Amino acid sequence: MSRSGALDLATGLGGKIKKNEVQSAVEQYEKYHVCFGGDDDTRKTNYSDMVNKYYDLATSFYEYGWGESFHFAHRWNGESLRESIKRHEHYLALQLGLKPGMKVLDVGCGIGGPLREIARFSSTSITALNNNEYQISRGTELNRLVGLGDSCDFVKADFMKMPFADNTYDAVYAIEATCHAPDVVGCYKEIYRVLKPGQCFAAYEWCMTDNFDPNNETHQRIKAEIELGNGLPDIRSTNQCLEAVKLAGFEIISEKDLAADSPVPWYLPLDGSRFSLTSFRLTSIGRFITRTMVKTLEFVRLAPAGSARVSSFLETAAEGLVEGGRKEIFTPMYFFLAQKPL
Numbered sequence: 189m190s191r192s193g194a195l196d197l198a199t200g201l202g203g204k205i206k207k208n209e210v211q212s213a214v215e216q217y218e219k220y221h222v223c224f225g226g227d228d229d230t231r232k233t234n235y236s237d238m239v240n241k242y243y244d245l246a247t248s249f250y251e252y253g254w255g256e257s258f259h260f261a262h263r264w265n266g267e268s269l270r271e272s273i274k275r276h277e278h279y280l281a282l283q284l285g286l287k288p289g290m291k292v293l294d295v296g297c298g299i300g301g302p303l304r305e306i307a308r309f310s311s312t313s314i315t316a317l318n319n320n321e322y323q324i325s326r327g328t329e330l331n332r333l334v335g336l337g338d339s340c341d342f343v344k345a346d347f348m349k350m351p352f353a354d355n356t357y358d359a360v361y362a363i364e365a366t367c368h369a370p371d372v373v374g375c376y377k378e379i380y381r382v383l384k385p386g387q388c389f390a391a392y393e394w395c396m397t398d399n400f401d402p403n404n405e406t407h408q409r410i411k412a413e414i415e416l417g418n419g420l421p422d423i424r425s426t427n428q429c430l431e432a433v434k435l436a437g438f439e440i441i442s443e444k445d446l447a448a449d450s451p452v453p454w455y456l457p458l459d460g461s462r463f464s465l466t467s468f469r470l471t472s473i474g475r476f477i478t479r480t481m482v483k484t485l486e487f488v489r490l491a492p493a494g495s496a497r498v499s500s501f502l503e504t505a506a507e508g509l510v511e512g513g514r515k516e517i518f519t520p521m522y523f524f525l526a527q528k529p530l
Contacts, residue, residue, distance in 0.1 A: 201492060258364070261454065376433055
């Protein structure tokens with residue numbers, strides 16, 4: 189059900205941004221980042237505008253190239269990317285002990301790919317929190333198409349200020365989403381507040397590893413490329429992430445960088461030096477075709493002006509992610525399971 193055609197990509201590009209304002213939005217988004225003269229403080233102060241612009245601009249590309257679940261996954265030899273993504277979602281559900289009848293919150297849900305998979309796998313009712321109007325409208329449509337319109341819903345809100353009462357949910361999870369938070373302790377405290385005592389929060393976080401050297405110019409460039417291409421105010425270290433969970437009041441049950449022992453490198457789908465028929469659009473040839481197609485669609489005005497620039501910074505992100513993965517200075521799957529004390 190993912191939008192997979194060229195015209196789907198063109199019509200979806202820009203999300204809720206008016207088509208004649210896409211190029212301006214791209215320019216404003218780029219200026220938040222180091223590569224274009226921006227800084228961490230500006231990104232954190234304006235994180236809501238930055239992240240909303242990012243997902244309006246990038247969601248159509250994500251769905252075209254990746255599918256409905258916008259995340260990486262621990263992957264076994266012989267396992268397809270799609271299979272690994274589903275298993276990654278199932279692993280999260282099993283770690284949380286999700287069972288029928290539980291009320292679950294997905295924090296930063298994208299267009300709801302993980303929500304739909306986890307809801308069907310665990311027979312739970314899931315509320316999806318998202319601050320991007322375009323992704324919510326797209327996710328609501330996809331929920332309806334698979335018959336989850338009544339059991340799962342979307343709420344438009346900022347995860348720094350959730351519109352839920354204290355002690356509402358039986359479980360909370362976040363998949364590569366709270367990396368967008370300008371203040372991760374504040375974000376985790378909000379999750380703590382809405383979670384029932386004795387219940388658990390699980391997450392996959394984007395982090396810099398212990399191998400990252402802040403004084404290394406190459407490492408700094410890679411970090412900046414990942415931030416630019418993924419709408420991030422700043423990428424925290426695994427230690428900073430874990431400390432933030434504790435400061436929010438949680439007790440750590442388990443934590444692990446799942447990328448460290450993944451038999452197949454998590455970044456392999458983005459590696460331009462490999463070829464894959466099942467993930468053809470992510471290969472260097474596939475990305476070249478997409479890039480050419482987007483330029484053509486923009487030239488004939490089927491895609492809005494600025495579309496090719498979005499494609500460009502997403503490719504920069506892919507290159508940064510691959511390089512960060514190879515050097516083992518970045519992980520998109522630092523996993524932790526934490527409990528709110530009784």
